[in-house]
Amino acid sequence: MKLKSCLKEKRATILERWYQAIIDTYPSESAKHFNNQDPFANPVGFTISDTIGFLYDSLLREEDTEEEIAQALDSMVRIRAVQDFSPSQAVAFVFQLKKVIRAELSGVIDSEKVSEEWGRFEERIDRLALVSFDVYMKCREKIYELRTHEFKSRAWRLLERANMVGVISEESSPNC
Amino acid sequence: MAKTPSPQELSKINHEPSNDGWMEMPVDFRPGTWCYSGKASALETLELPNPREWQPTDEDWKLPDNWETIIYEGFRERLKKFRSLKIFMDTCVRCGACADKCHFFLGSGDPKNMPVLRAELLRSVYRKDFTTAGKILGKLAGARKLTKDVLKEWFYYFYQCTECRRCSVFCPYGIDTAEVTMMARELLHLVGVNINWVLEPAAKCFTTGNHLGLLPHTFKDSIESLCEDIEDVTGIHIDVPLNKKGADVLFITPSADVFADPGIYTFMGYLLLFEHIGLNYTMSTYASEGGNFGLFTNNETMKKLNSKMYAEAKRLGVKWILGGECGHMWRVVHQYMDTMNGPADFLEVPKSPITGTVFENAASTKMVHITEFTADLIKHGKLKFDPRRNDHRHVTFHDSCNPARAMGLFEEPRYIIKQVCNNFHEMPENTIREQTFCCGSGTGLNTDEYMEMRMRGGLPRASAVKHVHQKHGVDLLSCICAIDRATLSTLMQYWVPAVEVSGVHELVGNALIMEGENERTTDLRDEPLEGMEDDE
Known part of the structure; x- marks a missing residue:
């Protein structure tokens, strides 16, 4: 429990450093504009900040279902899934939390008393990373689905209007 | 076979971008x-x-x-x-x-x-x-x-x-x-x-009169098919005049309204409106495109594509032109037409044949935006509405970039929506009117191979829609641009899947009480109306 109380105590600092580490994955000229916390003037910065706060608390709560975590991850991963990131870069922000905590709580983590607790906490972070990859894949699949849908609906409409496709009405369907 | 990196090597992977200039x-x-x-x-x-x-x-x-x-x-x-x-x-x-x-x-x-x-x-x-x-x-x-x-x-x-x-x-x-x-x-x-998505539509417009390349008979067939859909929903039979000489008004709208979802429902709304007021109008199978992909190409192409609308107005001998819910058509007409092809002196200063209002803002271009026309009709009490027919929708309005920033057209669409809908909610102030966010797919970038970039570009707009969806249950994003109608639909499916997209005149068409109509049980999309469903 010692680790957990330290993590709670250092919440603001850890979140700030985690946020900065994520923002640093963008070019430096852009990163400085992501500090505006208006959700509409700066949807990327706001979403990151909002999401990691929830994720951090969720890791400490240990109550949320995988579905709830996936839902919380969705807004942020959905953004990174369409930006200039490789798949690993898109979800690497989860692992950055380990780095941040290690830097912030090095004395605590190195002590043998919390090594088991830290091990369990790391496992939860790993789990979060796996879920974020599931979310990432869903987003990428959606992109391709949207492409296909646009293409198909355009082609279908053309064929339909040119009377080049037969329509099967309910009346003419054979009884199976 | 590639060597598996060691944990030490893995920890050295840098996810930060290069610092090169x-x-x-x-x-x-x-x-x-x-x-x-x-x-x-x-x-x-x-x-x-x-x-x-x-x-x-x-x-x-x-x-x-x-x-x-x-x-x-x-x-x-x-x-x-x-x-x-x-x-x-x-x-x-x-x-x-x-x-x-x-x-x-x-x-x-x-x-x-x-x-x-x-x-x-x-x-x-x-x-x-x-x-x-x-x-x-x-x-x-x-x-x-x-x-x-x-x-x-x-x-x-x-x-x-x-x-x-x-x-x-x-x-x-x-x-x-x-x-x-x-x-x-x-x-x-x-x-x-x-890029092809700009040039091919512009080239098709050169040869057929519209971006989609619809030949006159196909254009006519499409309109007739939509008239059949209108009759199914309302019981009203409409014949759309095409290439009719001597009509008061030439109506021009993006060809996507005639052909693509969800623009076709907006088109059905226009037709119901014209029938409701008995407008003496015509459409043209040659000036069958309001959009102008020449704007995204070069001055010369823009000028040529714009000129066909006026050439057709002259040939048909109409008094003035009424323009549909298009985005960039209005930038061309409002900001460039007058010095490229204008003034259109062979036409009359637009005057509503129903209310007598003279649209002096269009005195030189002779072209009136349909939301100005409809808002004027409403203001003069010329339209009968039952706004409850849109009660199954919670609506917000996206200011399409060109009508908003190139024309300053902010109030008319909102005025209309508030008359025909009971549930209207604005998006946050810094995302509407002159500060409106683009759909992310304008200027001919609305092609499927560009999907990732479109989703990036549409994020700020989608964030505001998501907000009103979560706060007010908004499920319909209305707008006055054909590119918006097509691309915001895809954008919503990625960012806010519960929200659909419509034009403003689709909502008008739903609410209009037509003389001799059947009792409406569905909207123009054939979706059941809340509390008015068919018993069968």
Whole structure:
């Protein structure tokens, strides 16, 4: 429990450093504009900040279902899934939390008393990373689905209007 | 087989981007972030130079041997011809007010999507070739030589600007970045560097009168098919006059309204409105396109495509033109038509035959926006509505960039929506009216191979929609632009899947009480109306 109380105590600092580490994955000229916390003037910065706060608390709560975590991850991963990131870069922000905590709580983590607790906490972070990859894949699949849908609906409409496709009405369907 | 990296090696992987300066960062043509090149046949139809087979991912873009000279001469000619370009090249003080106002920047985090830096891509070459400081000091004065990599960068980033002009609202000098993009695209055309999604529709418009390439009989069939749908829902039979000479009004709308979901429901709304008031109008199978992809090509193409609307109005002998819910058509008409093809003196100053209102704002172009026309009808009590027929919808309004920022058309669409709907909710203030966010797919970037970039560009708009969806249960995003109607539908499916998209006149069509109509049990989409469902 010692680790957990330290993590709670250092919440603001850890979140700030985690946020900065994520923002640093963008070019430096852009990163400085992501500090505006208006959700509409700066949807990327706001979403990151909002999401990691929830994720951090969720890791400490240990109550949320995988579905709830996936839902919380969705807004942020959905953004990174369409930006200039490789798949690993898109979800690497989860692992950055380990780095941040290690830097912030090095004395605590190195002590043998919390090594088991830290091990369990790391496992939860790993789990979060796996879920974020599931979310990432869903987003990428959606992109391709949207492409296909646009293409198909355009082609279908053309064929339909040119009377080049037969329509099967309910009346003419054979009884199976 | 590749060696599995050790944990130590893995921990050294750096996820931070390079710190090289922007001039040293060549473009990476990732799938989803660029559009297919213009087909040779389209270039030939439009009489554009260097038709050939190529793609942006090719190492060799097959440029003409003297491509640098062509661009240099083209730049010089345009600096002389367009005073605005010279001012925009010289004036910027790089204050950064525009930097975080672009939807592509906000969605991508790519600094070259900051309007100031996007313009610098062009300005840096301008300095090198046309300013003394740039010629002497080179990079120190922010100048650089035009190379093939720079040309590739131009292509990449000037087709990542939708010419929405949001950045210009915030520029203290009023630099119109859209016009910088237009000039850059013109320069690229000179050496045959362009995209098919702009050129093919423009070429089709040249040959058939509309972007989709619908021939007159297909255009007619499509309209008749929509009339059948109207009859199914309302019991009202409508015959749409086509190419009728001597009508009061020529009605022109984007061809997508006749052909593509969800624009067709907006089109059904227009037809019900005209029937309701007994308007003496005609449509044309030649001027069968309101949109003008020439705007995204070059001045000459824009002028030609715009002129066909007026030529057709003259041929049919109408008094004035009524324009449908289109976006960029209105930028062309409102900002360029009068000096390109106007004034249209052979037409009359538009006067509503129903209310007698004279639209003096259109005294020179002779073309009235349908929301102005309908709002005037409502104001004079000429329309009978049952707004409960839209009760199954919670509606918000997206100000389409061009009607908003190029025309200042903010109130009329809202006034109409509030008359025909009981549930209307505005999006946050910094995302509507003159600050509206683009759909992310304008200026001919609404093609499927560009999906990733479209989703990035649409993020700021989608964030505001998500907010009103969560707060007020908004499930319908209405707008007055055909590109919006098509692309926001896809955008919503990615970011806010519960929200659908409509035009304003679809909502009008739902609410209009037509004389002799059947009891309505469904809306124009054939979806059941709340509390009015068919018992059977």
